[in-house]
Amino acid sequence: MIVAGQRLPILIATKPVDFRCGPQALALMVQTELKLDPHSGVTVVFRSKRGDRLKILVWDGTGMVMIYKVLEQGSFAWPKVQDGVMRVSRAQAEALFEGLDWRRTVARRVQAPTAAG
DSSP, X not given: OOOTTOOSOEEEEXXXXXXXXXXXXXXXXXXXXXXXXXTSSOEEEEEOSSSSEEXXXXXXXXXXXXXXXXXXXXXXXXXXXXSSEEEEOHHHHXXXXXXXXXXXXXXXXXXXXXSOO
């Protein structure tokens, strides 16, 4: 699950995957093709060939969680298809999940204050 304050990266696997794959097969893809540890808590978003479906895979500490969404109209705004992954902010990932154009969402990084006040 994408949780407020979560510091682990959210990644989009830019190359479409076979959507018949379940969580184990997607975790294997994360490990072998993306060279990442699927049990590290990293969130990986997968796209379908048509672009109207997504799957989100994340290890929550007790098991692999897979979220599957199909847009009823239109398609998701995806980055250019290429090998590898693209890191996005939590706000961008949530916009993507809602079917919005996440590329228009700009994350602002704020320095933590040195003292409470």
